[in-house]
Amino acid sequence: MADLFEQQHQDAFEDDFPDFIDGIAKLQLQCALPKDVYKGFRKSPELFLKAIELTEKNPRLQRAVVESAPHLLYGIKPEKRFELLKAVKDKPFVAPIVLATTDEFPYVALQNLQHFEDTPYTKRMFEIIIDKGFFMPYYLNQYNKPYYGEILEKAFRKYAEENPMHVFFNVKLIEGKPYAEEVIEKAARTALKIDCRAILYHRKVLETKPYFQEIFEAALRRLVQEAPYDVILHYYSSTYTDFPLAEEIFEKAVRNLAKRNPWRAVEIYALYQNKPYADEVKNEADRIIETADRKSALFVRPIDEYDFPIDEKTFDLYILGINHELVRLGYELINIPLDAFRRILYCQPFQNILRRYVRRISWMNAFSLAQGTYESLKAQGMQDAEMTDQRIQEIAEKMMNGMDRVRNRELFGPNTKLILFTHEEAQFDNDFILERLYFKRGGRKENTVSAKGVRLDKNGKNIEKERTLEAIRRSKGSTTVLFSGHGSPENWGFARNQSFALNRNLDPSPDTINYRELGDALMVSGNMENMHLIGATCYAYDYFMNLFKYLRERGCKQQPYVSISAANKAKPAYGFDPFSKQEIINDVFLNAVDQVTLAEGRSQAPIVVDDVFKAESQVWRKTDPEVFIGTPSGTH
Numbered sequence: 001m002a003d004l005f006e007q008q009h010q011d012a013f014e015d016d017f018p019d020f021i022d023g024i025a026k027l028q029l030q031c032a033l034p035k036d037v038y039k040g041f042r043k044s045p046e047l048f049l050k051a052i053e054l055t056e057k058n059p060r061l062q063r064a065v066v067e068s069a070p071h072l073l074y075g076i077k078p079e080k081r082f083e084l085l086k087a088v089k090d091k092p093f094v095a096p097i098v099l100a101t102t103d104e105f106p107y108v109a110l111q112n113l114q115h116f117e118d119t120p121y122t123k124r125m126f127e128i129i130i131d132k133g134f135f136m137p138y139y140l141n142q143y144n145k146p147y148y149g150e151i152l153e154k155a156f157r158k159y160a161e162e163n164p165m166h167v168f169f170n171v172k173l174i175e176g177k178p179y180a181e182e183v184i185e186k187a188a189r190t191a192l193k194i195d196c197r198a199i200l201y202h203r204k205v206l207e208t209k210p211y212f213q214e215i216f217e218a219a220l221r222r223l224v225q226e227a228p229y230d231v232i233l234h235y236y237s238s239t240y241t242d243f244p245l246a247e248e249i250f251e252k253a254v255r256n257l258a259k260r261n262p263w264r265a266v267e268i269y270a271l272y273q274n275k276p277y278a279d280e281v282k283n284e285a286d287r288i289i290e291t292a293d294r295k296s297a298l299f300v301r302p303i304d305e306y307d308f309p310i311d312e313k314t315f316d317l318y319i320l321g322i323n324h325e326l327v328r329l330g331y332e333l334i335n336i337p338l339d340a341f342r343r344i345l346y347c348q349p350f351q352n353i354l355r356r357y358v359r360r361i362s363w364m365n366a367f368s369l370a371q372g373t374y375e376s377l378k379a380q381g382m383q384d385a386e387m388t389d390q391r392i393q394e395i396a397e398k399m400m401n402g403m404d405r406v407r408n409r410e411l412f413g414p415n416t417k418l419i420l421f422t423h424e425e426a427q428f429d430n431d432f433i434l435e436r437l438y439f440k441r442g443g444r445k446e447n448t449v450s451a452k453g454v455r456l457d458k459n460g461k462n463i464e465k466e467r468t469l470e471a472i473r474r475s476k477g478s479t480t481v482l483f484s485g486h487g488s489p490e491n492w493g494f495a496r497n498q499s500f501a502l503n504r505n506l507d508p509s510p511d512t513i514n515y516r517e518l519g520d521a522l523m524v525s526g527n528m529e530n531m532h533l534i535g536a537t538c539y540a541y542d543y544f545m546n547l548f549k550y551l552r553e554r555g556c557k558q559q560p561y562v563s564i565s566a567a568n569k570a571k572p573a574y575g576f577d578p579f580s581k582q583e584i585i586n587d588v589f590l591n592a593v594d595q596v597t598l599a600e601g602r603s604q605a606p607i608v609v610d611d612v613f614k615a616e617s618q619v620w621r622k623t624d625p626e627v628f629i630g631t632p633s634g635t636h
Contacts, residue, residue, distance in 0.1 A: 066096055078105040082112040095121040099128060106132040107507045126151045130158065132505075153179055160186040165195070168202035181209075188215050196222050200234050216240070220249045228253035229264060236271060251277060258285040302359045303366055310351055336374045340384050344370045349393035353400055362617040368626075372399055375569075402629035406562055406609045411532055413606025414442035416478040421468045421513075423485025424453030424495045433484065436585055436594055441606050454495045454510055462510035465494060469513070472521040480532040483513075484587055487537030489546055490514050515547040519554065528558035528630070536587040538572040540565030541626050548628075561630040564612055566590075568624040589625050592618040 076084075081101055088094050099121060102109040106129045113129075116122055130151060156174055159166040164187035174180040188206055191198040192215055199206065199219035206212045220240065223231045231253035240246055254272050258265040262285035272278050344350055345366075350373070354366055373395045377387055410416050418438050422428035430450045438448065449471040451464035472481060486493045490505065491512035506514050522528060535543060544563050551559055566589035567573035574588045585591040592615035597607060609627070616625055 066093060078108040079112075081105070082108060082115070086112070086115045089116055089119055092120075095119075099124060102128045103132070123151075130155055153177070156183045157186075160184075161190055164188065164191040165198050165202075168198060168205050171205050185209065185211060192218055192222070197227060197230055200230070200239050203239060216243070217245065220245065224249055224252045224256060228257040228260065229268075232257065232268065232271060251275070254281055258282075259288070262286070262288040302362050303354055303357065305355070305358050308351060308355060310345055310354075336371050337384065340374050340387070341370055343384070343387060344373055344392055344396075347389050347392045349389050350396050353393070353396050357400070361613070364617040365613055368616060368624075369396060369399060403613065403627075406627075406629050407613070409532070409562055409609045410478060410606045411480050411534070411562075411608060411612075412437045412441045412443060413608075414444065415606075416443065416480055416532075417447040417475065418443060419449045419468060419471045419475065419479065419481045421451040421464065421483055421485075421492075421494070422453075423493050425485070428452070428484045432585060433482070433590065437590065437607065440604055442604070452494075456510060460510065462494060465510060465513060469517060469521045472518070473524040475525045475527045475531065477527070478530050478532075479527060480534065482534045482536065484536040484590070487535065487539055487543060489539045489542035492518075492535065492537060492543065515543055516550055519547050519550045519556075522560065523551070523554065523556055528556075529561050531560040531562075533560045533563040534566075535564070536566045536573065536590050538567055539570070540567050540573065541569045541571065544628060559630045560628075562609055563628040563630075564609075565626045565628075566623055568626050571624060574622040588619055588622045589615065 078101070082105075085094065085098050085101065089098065098116065098119075102125050109125060110129050113122075113126065116125060119125075126148075152174075156167060156170075157179070160183045167183060167187035168191075171180075171184060174183060184205065188199065188209070188211070196219040199216060200223070203216070206215065220231065220243070231249060234240060235246065235250045235253075240249070243249070250272075254265070254275070254277070257268075258281045265285040266282060266289070269278070269282050272281070350370070354361075354369075373392060374387075376395045376399070377391060382391065412418065418434075420430055420433060420438075422430050422433075430452050434443075434448065434450060439445070449467060451468045453464060455463040457463055472479075475481075483492045491509075491514045493512050495511040506516055508514070508517065522531065525531070533544070537543075544565055547563075548559055565573075566587065585594055593607060593611050595618065596611045596614045597603060597605060612625065612627060619625065
């Protein structure tokens with residue numbers, strides 16, 4: 001339809017521009033033609049300026065331009081949009097177009113804000129950027145207009161309540177401001193509630209404040225319970241060794257770590273071996289590990305015929321016992337309500353489905369199926385009481401059919417291209433991943449794109465990021481896109497530190513690829529049905545959910561056919577363990593996939609999706625992978 005429309009009206013567009021613009025407005029209002037209809041404008045975006053010139057004294061056509069602006073500008077790069085708008089910024093009816101464009105591209109608007117100063121809508125433009133969550137004190141501090149100071153204060157007050165880390169990172173920008181002390185104290189007290197590790201990381205900002213002793217002690221006492229490993233590492237980095245309660249806090253952290261994560265407590269024994277309680281703690285950790293290992297046999301073995309019926313005795317003996325042990329260790333096997341988990345697992349149609357897969361799937365796969373069924377039912381708006389046997393059966397059948405459909409899908413092998421990008425830290429080793437997961441499985445060097453870290457060009461763009469996105473846009477045929485590094489629900493990082501320090505906004509950055517940027521590249525490729533995404537990173541589940549939502553919002557009819565996250569909903573994942581003496585691929589999940597094939601004597605065979613299902617049983621102590629399977633309709 002778009003091609004026909006363009007062919008019929010291109011000449012008319014140039015010869016009879018006002019009528020054509022008015023016609024667009026009428027068509028847009030009457031039948032909401034798809035955006036692709038307007039692709040002709042992308043070839044000549046300057047015609048937008050001509051449209052504005054022709055509407056100077058015609059309110060009807062002014063309305064038409066405002067109504068049609070999103071489609072007139074669709075497909076034009078945001079930098080180019082602002083160039084066009086800058087040329088007509090003083091036209092009174094251009095304000096809604098500028099504000100709508102600001103709403104869509106707040107970061108680019110921020111970069112162009114100096115071109116729109118002193119217009120009637122300037123302050124509203126900045127307010128939109130703030131409301132979109134873009135933190136901009138660095139930019140605002142460069143200018144002297146009164147409203148910059150107002151917005152700077154508003155930004156700091158907002159982030160003191162929502163993201164105190166940003167306040168601590170940029171505290172020098174408000175030094176001497178009348179609101180500075182109030183904002184810093186608010187940030188410190190907020191950090192104490194939502195992420196008290198920030199108190200340790202930014203001690204120097206706070207240690208001269210009158211409330212420092214109170215907040216710092218409260219932070220340490222909370223971290224002893226919530227993140228004992230962090231407390232131990234900060235003790236050895238001298239972050240709080242001068243604190244009066246240092247030894248007491250350190251001992252509590254070591255003891256708590258032994259209960260919650262005994263494997264880590266044993267691994268770091270050298271850090272506390274000179275303490276009087278060292279042997280007692282290590283023995284306790286060893287005992288917990290031995291107990292958990294005996295129980296864990298259930299996870300790795302396949303479901304067998306004699307396991308049925310799955311009754312309450314079986315559930316309590318194995319599942320609840322193991323889950324209770326894992327909760328003590330700081331993990332969690334079952335992260336949905338136990339009553340709902342029982343309801344699904346005891347459902348006769350659900351057990352009938354499992355029986356069809358006797359000796360083909362593990363107990364861990366069965367637990368994941370139960371949890372996935374629950375999540376899918378909840379996503380459809382169903383309450384726990386409404387989960388009938390029929391609905392449970394329908395969802396579980398759909399999930400198992402999806403698993404069967406993709407089991408033999410090649411992820412790494414001779415018939416699949418690989419686009420690999422990793423964080424700048426050395427522990428994320430591209431060559432190691434390429435050799436072990438790809439080349440050894442028959443993959444060819446000419447079919448790879450390998451990017452790492454940040455290399456800036458003269459325009460400040462990350463060459464490695466641009467190579468990665470361009471490779472995705474140009475991908476054809478079976479393609480695996482693998483990211484290994486630090487991640488957040490919004491971004492995968494080429495640089496910067498852990499997930500809590502990553503850019504949590506959708507602010508384009510050379511350091512990260514956000515889910516919108518990835519989604520745009522995927523849509524350009526037209527290769528969704530052949531695309532496999534693997535997120536070997538924290539919060540990959542949440543990143544994928546944001547990606548899928550974005551693709552739907554953009555009207556994309558398909559989604560990547562297979563997407564694999566190393567971590568489940570709102571969960572971190574674990575990478576290379578620096579205390580381990582064993583040489584492994586620098587990700588617990590990827591290593592498990594590799595080990596599955598080695599154990600089966602397929603060390604040089606292609607890695608397929610079924611190997612991911614098998615690996616799930618091997619990584620239950622450290623991470624909980626999730627597989628999203630696309631359908632022709634684009635759902636998962």
